[in-house]
Structure formats: C-alpha cells, structure tokens
Amino acid sequence: LVQQALQRAGQCAALNGFVSLQGDEALAAAAAADSARTATAAPLAGIPFALKDIFCTKGITTTCGSRMLQNFVPPYDAHVVEQLHAAGAIRIGKTNMDEFAMGSSNENSAYGACVNPWGSDRVPGGSSGGSAAVVAAGIVPYAIGTDTGGSIRQPAAFCGITGLKPTYGRVSRYGMIAYASSLDCAGVLARSAQDCATVFQAIAGHDDRDATSVERPADDVQASLDKPLHGLRIGVAREYFGGGVLPAVAQRCHEALAELEKLGAVLVDMALANAHHAIAAYYVIAPAEASSNLARYDGVRYGHRCAEARSLDEMYSRSRAEGFGSEVKRRILVGTYALSAGYYDAYYVRAQKVRRLIANDFAAAFASVDLIAGPTTPTPAFRLGEKSGDALAMYAADVNTVAVNLAGLPAISAPAGFVDGLPVGLQLIAPAFAEARLLNATHQLQ
Numbered sequence: 001l002v003q004q005a006l007q008r009a010g011q012c013a014a015l016n017g018f019v020s021l022q023g024d025e026a027l028a029a030a031a032a033a034d035s036a037r038t039a040t041a042a043p044l045a046g047i048p049f050a051l052k053d054i055f056c057t058k059g060i061t062t063t064c065g066s067r068m069l070q071n072f073v074p075p076y077d078a079h080v081v082e083q084l085h086a087a088g089a090i091r092i093g094k095t096n097m098d099e100f101a102m103g104s105s106n107e108n109s110a111y112g113a114c115v116n117p118w119g120s121d122r123v124p125g126g127s128s129g130g131s132a133a134v135v136a137a138g139i140v141p142y143a144i145g146t147d148t149g150g151s152i153r154q155p156a157a158f159c160g161i162t163g164l165k166p167t168y169g170r171v172s173r174y175g176m177i178a179y180a181s182s183l184d185c186a187g188v189l190a191r192s193a194q195d196c197a198t199v200f201q202a203i204a205g206h207d208d209r210d211a212t213s214v215e216r217p218a219d220d221v222q223a224s225l226d227k228p229l230h231g232l233r234i235g236v237a238r239e240y241f242g243g244g245v246l247p248a249v250a251q252r253c254h255e256a257l258a259e260l261e262k263l264g265a266v267l268v269d270m271a272l273a274n275a276h277h278a279i280a281a282y283y284v285i286a287p288a289e290a291s292s293n294l295a296r297y298d299g300v301r302y303g304h305r306c307a308e309a310r311s312l313d314e315m316y317s318r319s320r321a322e323g324f325g326s327e328v329k330r331r332i333l334v335g336t337y338a339l340s341a342g343y344y345d346a347y348y349v350r351a352q353k354v355r356r357l358i359a360n361d362f363a364a365a366f367a368s369v370d371l372i373a374g375p376t377t378p379t380p381a382f383r384l385g386e387k388s389g390d391a392l393a394m395y396a397a398d399v400n401t402v403a404v405n406l407a408g409l410p411a412i413s414a415p416a417g418f419v420d421g422l423p424v425g426l427q428l429i430a431p432a433f434a435e436a437r438l439l440n441a442t443h444q445l446q
C-alpha cells in the first residue's frame with residue numbers, strides 16, 4: 001500500500017499536493033509493520049496517510065505553508081501525530097496549505113498553489129487544499145487537516161470527498177501550529193464517512209497538554225454507522241441557500257436531502273437569524289487571534305531571521321517582512337487594529353457578542369432538530385487566480401462554514417453530486433459532541 005501511494009504521489013506531482021514526502025521512512029515503517037503483523041491489533045496498521053504541514057513532526061520540517069518556517073524542524077510530535085502513530089498509521093508526506101491556514105484556495109502557500117484533481121484550472125479549496133487533493137487523486141485513503149473557518153469542509157466539497165470537522169476541544173491542538181486558537185480544530189478528509197469514523201476514533205480524546213481539550217471520552221462513532229435514520233430531524237436552514245449560492249449547487253443539496261428523506265429523515269424548514277453576520281464576526285475574531293499568535297515569529301526564537309539587519313528593531317521588522325506573505329500581513333494588520341485601544345470595543349468585543357448570538361441560534365435550533373443542513377460552499381471550485389486579487393470575494397466563499405467554528409460545533413461535508421463536472425458538497429451540522437450522528441447520516445447517504 002505504501003509503495004503504491006508513493007508511486008501515485010509521483011504520478012500526481014503536478015498537483016503540488018505535498019510540501020514534503022517521507023518515502024524512505026514510510027517504506028521502513030511499512031516493512032516493520034509487515035514483519036510485526038500488527039494488522040489485527042492496530043486499527044490503521046500499514047495504511048498510508050498524508051498530514052497537513054501545520055502539524056509538528058519530530059525531526060521533520062514543518063513549514064505551515066510559510067517561508068517563515070521553511071527550515072523549522074520541531075523537536076516533538078503533535079498529539080494527532082502520536083495518536084496516529086500508535087494506531088499503526090504510516091505518514092507518506094506533509095501536505096500543501098495556505099500560509100498559516102489563512103485562505104480558501106491554497107493560493108496563499110509559499111510553496112506554490114495546489115491544483116484540484118477535477119480540473120487543472122481549478123483551486124482545490126483551502127486551507128487544507130493539499131490534504132483534499134491528495135485524497136481525491138487516490139494517493140492516500142485519508143489525510144489530516146485543520147478547520148478554523150471551513151478549511152476541512154470547503155476543500156472536501158471542492159474535491160468531491162468527505163471532510164469531518166470535530167467539536168472544538170474533541171481533538172488536541174498540541175503541536176498544531178496556531179492560527180486562531182478559539183476556532184482551530186483538527187479533523188479528517190477521506191473518501192467516505194466510514195473512513196472518517198475510523199480515523200476520528202484514532203485521533204479523538206483527552207490530552208492535558210491542550211488546556212481546551214475536553215475530558216469526556218470519545219463516543220464509539222463506528223458502532224452507530226449503520227443505525228437507520230427513521231425520525232432523524234434535519235433542519236434545512238434557509239440562510240444557507242440564500243445570497244451567493246448558485247442555484248445548481250442548491251439543487252444538488254436539495255436532491256441529497258431528498259435521499260436522506262427516503263431513508264427516513266424528516267426535513268424541517270428553519271431559520272438561523274444571525275447567519276448573515278457570521279463572516280463579519282469571523283473576519284474580526286480570527287485575525288485578532290492570529291495577530292497575537294503570530295507575534296512569536298520575531299526572528300529570535302525560531303523561524304526566519306533576516307541576515308542583514310543592523311539593529312534589533314530592524315531584525316524584528318525585516319524578519320517578519322521577509323518571512324510572512326501578503327495575506328498573513330493583511331490579517332496581522334486587521335487583527336492588530338481590531339484589538340487596539342479605541343477600537344477594541346467597537347470591533348473585537350462586538351464580534352464576540354455576535355459570536356454568542358450565533359451560538360445561541362444553533363442551541364435554540366437544536367431544541368427541535370437533530371442536524372442542520374445546507375450547501376458547504378456557494379459554488380463549486382473556482383478558477384485559479386479568480387479570487388486571489390480580491391480578499392473580500394475570497395472571504396465570501398466561507399459564508400456557510402465559519403459560523404460552525406464560531407459556535408464550536410462539529411460538521412461534515414459530504415459529496416452531493418456535480419455542477420458542470422465539478423463536485424459539490426452537502427454540509428451537515430450537529431450539536432457539540434454529536435460526531436456520531438453526522439457520521440451515521442453521511443454513511444447512510446453514501
């Protein structure tokens with residue numbers, strides 16, 4: 001399997017899905033797994049996977065898609081990496097991504113854009129674009145990504161695969177390079193909900209090195225995959241079908257919902273009153289947290305350091321000027337502005353209040369429905385370069401995904417057919433810790 005994955009990775013090099021490959025290490029691990037015959041003991045034994053380059057890997061360069069971390073070799077593994085290792089999984093490489101996970105197209109990577117396997121002129125989505133592309137191209141059966149505002153679900157939708165964003169705190173963030181800490185979440189991109197369930201089971205669980213990791217044990221999400229959907233109430237949120245959603249995309253999602261109805265689910269028309277404020281609130285809160293998190297890249301401790309600086313101040317400023325790309329700089333500027341004295345109440349505090357309203361809307365809705373559905377994205381994968389010069393158009397692509405992170409909820413994107421030959425995703429959202437329900441419904445649909 002590992003040989004085949006590496007061979008396929010070579011054939012698909014033009015996708016630019018990987019920032020680095022660890023072929024020799026992977027083959028050695030596979031040989032060891034063969035001789036140890038651990039296949040029955042470890043759930044993912046011998047199975048190749050790819051890891052977003054946002055996760056620290058001991059002794060292996062971890063770039064986070066940035067020039068700033070081009071030569072960063074972490075001295076430790078992320079919790080997710082430890083968990084997968086313990087489950088017998090074999091990492092073949094680290095995947096391309098938008099710099100520091102900021103983006104919706106993978107075009108913000110310092111290592112070049114990644115291409116969507118469904119069309120060489122199309123973006124794979126972002127920020128986990130590489131993880132989605134290498135699964136969709138059949139290189140690996142699953143990849144690990146992160147989702148701060150849609151970065152697992154949106155690329156999964158654009159590449160025609162299944163992407164699970166777990167509940168905030170369900171998977172440890174230890175060793176996952178921080179973008180916006182109150183929103184960041186590690187999860188899975190795979191070909192099916194069943195595969196997502198197997199991998200989720202391996203990475204979920206408490207870790208006391210992440211203060212927001214929940215103590216509650218993970219449910220057995222595999223056990224409930226085959227449960228019939230009779231009586232499952234699915235709220236069809238009007239707002240998720242409005243605005244910029246392409247009619248053909250909405251149509252595919254209604255068709256997928258009709259399939260769920262045939263399987264016994266009950267569709268309920270519903271509203272989410274503050275959904276239209278989600279983008280504005282997210283694009284204040286996420287940059288605010290990012291501006292704080294990224295302060296650590298000062299050229300002193302680790303990361304890029306300008307070689308020619310003549311003073312300490314110049315070393316700070318030139319290291320950051322050279323190390324960060326333009327979208328990261330934009331977020332730092334926006335975030336610092338929103339947090340500065342005089343603007344803090346008007347922007348940051350206000351956005352936090354909107355965040356609470358959005359979470360309250362979901363809580364109220366879940367009193368009468370079990371899941372909430374809508375298109376993952378307003379359009380199928382857009383063209384490379386189509387939105388890269390227009391930050392607001394790029395941000396608008398996240399209209400249906402960011403509210404989930406603001407509320408800390410789990411959500412999944414599942415393939416829902418095609419529009420003009422490009423895949424479209426159906427998003428299902430569940431109450432906190434109801435990953436099993438998402439995976440069950442999606443598995444039944446698949």
Ligand code: GLN
Pocket residue numbers: 101102103104126127146147148149150151152179286398
């Ligand atoms: N596109 C969103 C952003 O740029 C979400 C990214 C993410 O989930 N990491 O912030």
